[in-house]
Amino acid sequence: MSFQPDHYITEDIKAIPPSGIRKFFDLCANSKDIISLGVGEPDFVSPWTIREACVYSLEKGYTMYTSNYGMLELRQEIVRYLYERFGLSYDENKEVIVTVGASEAIDMALRTLLNPGDEVLIPEPCYVSYQACTLMSHGKPVMIPTTAAKEFKLTPEDIEAKITPKSKVLMLSYPNNPTGAVLTRDELLALAEVAKKHDLIVISDEIYSELTYEHEPVSFASLPGMKERTILVSGLSKAFAMTGWRVGYIACDAEFIQAMVKIHQYTILCAPIMGQIAAIEAFRNGIKEVARMRTEYDHRRRYIVKKAKDIGLDMVSPEGAFYAFPSIEKFGMDCETFATRLLQEKKVAVVPGNAFGKSGEGFIRCSYATSMKQIEEAFHRIDQFIND
Amino acid sequence: MKDLKTEILNILAEDSTKNRDTVAAMVGIDRAALDQAIKELEEDRIILKYTAIIDWDRINTEPMVYARIDVQVQPQREVGFDDIARRIGGFPEVKSLMLVSGKFDFALMVEAPTMMEVSNFVSGKLSTIDGIKSTWTNFVLKKYKENEVFYGEEESDKRQAVLL
Numbered sequence: 001m002s003f004q005p006d007h008y009i010t011e012d013i014k015a016i017p018p019s020g021i022r023k024f025f026d027l028c029a030n031s032k033d034i035i036s037l038g039v040g041e042p043d044f045v046s047p048w049t050i051r052e053a054c055v056y057s058l059e060k061g062y063t064m065y066t067s068n069y070g071m072l073e074l075r076q077e078i079v080r081y082l083y084e085r086f087g088l089s090y091d092e093n094k095e096v097i098v099t100v101g102a103s104e105a106i107d108m109a110l111r112t113l114l115n116p117g118d119e120v121l122i123p124e125p126c127y128v129s130y131q132a133c134t135l136m137s138h139g140k141p142v143m144i145p146t147t148a149a150k151e152f153k154l155t156p157e158d159i160e161a162k163i164t165p166k167s168k169v170l171m172l173s174y175p176n177n178p179t180g181a182v183l184t185r186d187e188l189l190a191l192a193e194v195a196k197k198h199d200l201i202v203i204s205d206e207i208y209s210e211l212t213y214e215h216e217p218v219s220f221a222s223l224p225g226m227k228e229r230t231i232l233v234s235g236l237s238k239a240f241a242m243t244g245w246r247v248g249y250i251a252c253d254a255e256f257i258q259a260m261v262k263i264h265q266y267t268i269l270c271a272p273i274m275g276q277i278a279a280i281e282a283f284r285n286g287i288k289e290v291a292r293m294r295t296e297y298d299h300r301r302r303y304i305v306k307k308a309k310d311i312g313l314d315m316v317s318p319e320g321a322f323y324a325f326p327s328i329e330k331f332g333m334d335c336e337t338f339a340t341r342l343l344q345e346k347k348v349a350v351v352p353g354n355a356f357g358k359s360g361e362g363f364i365r366c367s368y369a370t371s372m373k374q375i376e377e378a379f380h381r382i383d384q385f386i387n388d
Numbered sequence: 389m390k391d392l393k394t395e396i397l398n399i400l401a402e403d404s405t406k407n408r409d410t411v412a413a414m415v416g417i418d419r420a421a422l423d424q425a426i427k428e429l430e431e432d433r434i435i436l437k438y439t440a441i442i443d444w445d446r447i448n449t450e451p452m453v454y455a456r457i458d459v460q461v462q463p464q465r466e467v468g469f470d471d472i473a474r475r476i477g478g479f480p481e482v483k484s485l486m487l488v489s490g491k492f493d494f495a496l497m498v499e500a501p502t503m504m505e506v507s508n509f510v511s512g513k514l515s516t517i518d519g520i521k522s523t524w525t526n527f528v529l530k531k532y533k534e535n536e537v538f539y540g541e542e543e544s545d546k547r548q549a550v551l552l
């Protein structure tokens with residue numbers, strides 16, 4: 001018999017569904033001169049002060065490992081930031097780990113918390129890693145659909161309906177990728193009640209928390225009684241336009257940190273020092289750049305909300321992140337057909353909603369992390385596509 | 389959101405050719421309200437002029453000569469900086485003019501077709517103005533950045549076309 005790699009791959013890994021829209025991605029990658037509303041990262045380059053600080057550190061010879069927890073200076077900056085921005089207080093010596101992006105943080109948190117068969121409640125549509133990381137940790141993802149009718153907001157009733165004796169973790173991800181939904185403090189408080197009632201640990205992915213446009217952001221961990229049961233996951237990728245640096249962090253109870261650092265030190269050792277030094281500069285001198293970028297995203301968001309209405313695209317008004325999630329249901333196509341035809345006929349790339357879970361069917365994700373000029377042209381073409 | 393007019397000004401300062409319907413949508417007001425706001429800003433001379441940033445050196449066969457000139461003034465009775473500024477600034481060669489702190493009093497940017505003409509302007513016009521004590525002329529060798537824009541090629545978008 002010939003050599004079959006498939007024989008050697010674990011059943012767990014095989015059980016993770018491949019990205020359903022690989023075909024569509026390949027199509028985009030091979031298309032020329034397209035306008036892309038498909039990109040899930042800032043269109044800004046990391047602010048110069050951040051890049052410059054890293055270049056300087058390389059000149060000075062900062063090329064070594066750091067503490068497993070991350071550089072103390074960076075942890076101090078993270079703690080200060082979380083205090084000033086969200087009123088949270090953490091101990092930089094015991095309650096913070098610097099990670100390789102929020103991505104590693106999510107994986108580590110799930111691996112630390114899940115015994116085989118433990119259930120993770122995951123509101124959907126959502127970022128793609130939650131389900132996959134749950135499966136890799138031998139957990140059971142329990143998807144909770146959210147709907148446009150309720151502005152893609154998770155409610156206590158939605159959670160209650162999915163609670164079983166195996167429920168252990170609740171994933172929260174607001175501002176949300178792909179819907180742009182944000183929860184108010186009151187709405188979060190209602191979820192906190194459910195978390196307490198059913199003794200759930202909450203992993204709160206707050207990577208987009210700097211990008212809210214209608215209300216000041218609220219951290220789930222800042223709600224009464226929630227700090228101890230929240231694993232706060234965040235990072236610099238979105239707010240500071242630092243996706244490629246791979247820096248994120250976890251803040252939570254010291255015992256969780258002790259457990260997680262075992263995974264981190266044996267698999268990652270530490271986040272790259274270049275990224276960490278850049279992150280220190282970001283917290284010290286990059287905050288005003290965050291504000292500048294937020295204003296620009298907000299302008300684009302307002303434009304899209306108005307334009308969608310003008311051209312007859314039904315859409316819940318997004319309040320955070322840099323995504324709009326219009327419904328394409330009334331055009332009589334599934335989301336993949338819509339996205340594929342839009343790409344082929346009008347050369348505009350969007351992401352089919354079902355890439356973010358079954359409940360994303362009937363929607364497309366339009367990222368506004370692209371210049372105003374491109375957005376204008378893209379919506380002009382979408383207008384032609386749906387109305388001609 | 390910040391004060392509406394500031395918001396509008398920030399957008400126009402970045403690109404004054406931006407479609408007005410787009411600008412209105414960006415700040416969340418209707419077109420008529422935007423036009424009214426801009427009209428007021430123009431009438432109040434908050435918006436002074438709409439212009440373009442041009443890389444002239446790439447289009448002129450005989451590039452212009454630019455110089456930054458620092459000027460020291462002898463303070464005089466009855467003649468304030470504003471009066472002198474008006475006299476200096478009146479010359480069309482003077483593209484910009486600022487009162488500055490430090491060793492000098494005024495800093496100006498001057499533009500003329502040849503070095504000779506800049507020199508003539510300095511010796512014949514500028515230094516003969518009453519109250520001007522001395523001038524330092526620094527010819528510009530190369531321009532790198534102006535009004536937040538680098539001369540030369542635009543940075544390309546290096547991201548992948550789709551990303552979840």
Ligand SMILES: Cc1ncc(COP(=O)(O)O)c(C=O)c1O
Pocket residue numbers: 040100101102103104127173176177205207234235236237243246247248552
């Ligand atoms: C909701 C969400 N969480 C986490 C990430 C990953 O971020 P990082 O670059 O910090 O790994 C993304 C990236 O798209 C995201 O959208």
